[in-house]
Amino acid sequence: MNSIFFGVIAILSLYAFFKLAKVKASSKQTNRSNRINRFGNQESHNIIEGESEDITDEKEK
């Protein structure tokens, strides 16, 4: 009887895990300033502001 009880708990927990794990975390979890930032700011771009200038062979000479 005990084994059946624990077996059911294990199966239900696994089912809950696989259902819930695919859901995105709440905004309370994702939108906060003190999150662990493991991968740096991936959204930033490497754009350097300023005027661009063509480099031609003549100029190099």
Added chain:
Amino acid sequence: MSKHAAINRFGRSANPAFTRNFNGFSRDVPSSERMTLDGAVNKTGILLSLCFGGAFIGWNIPMLMFPAMIIGFILALVTIFRSPSKAGSTAPLYSLAQGIFLGGITLIFETQFPGIAIQALALTFGILATLLVCYKSGLILPTQNFRLMIVSAIGGIFLLYFVNFIMSFFGSTLNFLTSNSLTSIGISIVIVGVAALSLVLDFDFIEEGAEKGLPKYMEWYGAFSLMVTLIWLYLEILRLLAKIRSR
């Protein structure tokens, strides 16, 4: 530069699988080649199935237990330190090997204490599901300080295990770690707590990895790290239940 010097020194996560620095990912990964929550969860399912398959083998052929443990340990080191990008091939083998080891060791415990395996399994998956609910709902909010705390605790625990391992060569062990005294049970409960909280860091890694669009192979790496923690948690629960039952 991180706020905490210790985090910079020892890496950025409690789980050894996450102590590498992943800041150098390209931002130009195509959307079809990016890590997703679904992908990581599906791969966790594959690794869990392989672990159960391995456990079936280990349960029936217990003499494979120790070779499988050593192979699993080597595969874990290779995945963590040599080639996280090859986790797609090493993580399934790791799960299978560790499954064989778990099957064998579970059989030993089950022979001594009938019914202990299913209790440990239910507790492990129960803790997994409960902590996932707590994480997703925002009840537990992992921060740098939280991670530093878990890293320090894991460091201390593995130092104790290492000392105990060395002492075993001289015919002695750390009594408060291996006996069934109340102190030992208390310490086991703390260790189970630390292993359980490490799961939160694994969830956060996968969630952040999917948000930031890491390369696809990180799905395998995330699933692998979750498996490392789950296997550790299961073994600690098994030890804790055995200590309680032997009193």
